[in-house]
Amino acid sequence: MSNNSCLLYLALTAFAAHFATTTAAAAKPNCGGSTSSKYIELLQPTNPPRECIYHINAYSSNVCQLRIDFAMTLAQPTVPDEQNGLWYVQCVKDYFAVNGLKLCGTEIAQHIYVPFNRTAGVKNVDLSIVLAVRAGGGGNLPTPSWKMAVTQLECPSGAAIRSGLATLAVENEQMEAIERAVQPRAGIKDGFFVAPPDCLQYFPYATGNITSFNFNGGAGVYPGNMNYAICFRRQQSTQSLELNARYFGLGTGYQRQKFQELDNYCRPQLAAAGVSEDYLMVPQATIVDSNIRATYFCGDSIQGDIVTSTNPGPLAITFNSDGNYKAGQEVGFSLSYRVL
Numbered sequence: 001m002s003n004n005s006c007l008l009y010l011a012l013t014a015f016a017a018h019f020a021t022t023t024a025a026a027a028k029p030n031c032g033g034s035t036s037s038k039y040i041e042l043l044q045p046t047n048p049p050r051e052c053i054y055h056i057n058a059y060s061s062n063v064c065q066l067r068i069d070f071a072m073t074l075a076q077p078t079v080p081d082e083q084n085g086l087w088y089v090q091c092v093k094d095y096f097a098v099n100g101l102k103l104c105g106t107e108i109a110q111h112i113y114v115p116f117n118r119t120a121g122v123k124n125v126d127l128s129i130v131l132a133v134r135a136g137g138g139g140n141l142p143t144p145s146w147k148m149a150v151t152q153l154e155c156p157s158g159a160a161i162r163s164g165l166a167t168l169a170v171e172n173e174q175m176e177a178i179e180r181a182v183q184p185r186a187g188i189k190d191g192f193f194v195a196p197p198d199c200l201q202y203f204p205y206a207t208g209n210i211t212s213f214n215f216n217g218g219a220g221v222y223p224g225n226m227n228y229a230i231c232f233r234r235q236q237s238t239q240s241l242e243l244n245a246r247y248f249g250l251g252t253g254y255q256r257q258k259f260q261e262l263d264n265y266c267r268p269q270l271a272a273a274g275v276s277e278d279y280l281m282v283p284q285a286t287i288v289d290s291n292i293r294a295t296y297f298c299g300d301s302i303q304g305d306i307v308t309s310t311n312p313g314p315l316a317i318t319f320n321s322d323g324n325y326k327a328g329q330e331v332g333f334s335l336s337y338r339v340l
Contacts, residue, residue: 251299
């Protein structure tokens with residue numbers, strides 16, 4: 001097994017353990033197939049077609065979200081140049097598409113949430129992998145591969161989206177074991193994993209790691225024109241969110257001193273064409289070592305630093321990428337976090 005294959009195989013191990021107590025075997029549909037299974041595993045075929053579509057039908061009328069944990073190797077995003085006429089980084093050659101979102105490049109142990117309101121008349125969700133032609137060597141395109149674990153999450157009928165949460169205890173950064181569980185209504189046990197509304201990513205554990213899409217170990221580039229929320233589970237005892245920026249590089253067109261790439265510099269009060277507006281928004285944040293307070297972070301402003309957020313209410317941060325491209329400056333971020 002190649003190194004890439006090993007990474008693809010191992011990337012979903014942690015999430016699979018979340019549901020280790022279930023005896024239900026995951027459905028494994030082929031390209032073009034449909035399934036209404038609660039647990040679904042999607043693997044690339046030996047000879048994938050140009051377009052591989054999976055049709056996910058609702059497991060029950062209580063289904064409210066899909067959680068998709070995935071690892072994949074597709075063509076890198078296309079960056080603008082004089083020949084292609086693009087303004088910003090886009091997934092053009094290969095891409096994974098769902099609910100209007102397109103992702104590509106190299107992903108290890110990533111996840112997204114997709115709303116799936118069966119009671120509102122949404123009958124199914126389609127997941128697509130679209131590939132460029134690779135005849136004659138494929139222009140140095142990588143061999144496409146993907147492994148996805150799709151879980152249909154259910155909300156108790158007639159209850160709020162966050163009701164019926166299980167109480168879990170942290171054992172370590174990679175895995176938590178159930179210490180005790182409060183049995184939700186109607187036998188539904190997914191509450192711990194159900195995300196707050198409008199969160200593209202949700203981290204229910206008290207510690208973990210976050211990377212921007214196609215971070216690729218610091219060698220990637222994130223897609224342009226993105227704006228999404230990254231959310232965390234809050235308990236009654238929660239006081240703050242701590243972020244440790246192991247790598248931080250969000251596009252900027254200027255050279256400034258560290259800690260000047262904050263707030264109005266990242267998101268100017270007056271919008272102007274060509275001005276970089278790639279940033280991570282962390283509400284009521286403080287950079288620990290310098291005691292500098294800010295909300296918007298860009299450039300390499302918090303590279304190697306710890307940031308705490310004491311924002312009340314839902315725990316969430318926001319990533320934004322604009323419609324401009326700054327060559328070599330749009331790598332992304334790699335953070336570890338703690339909910340304290």
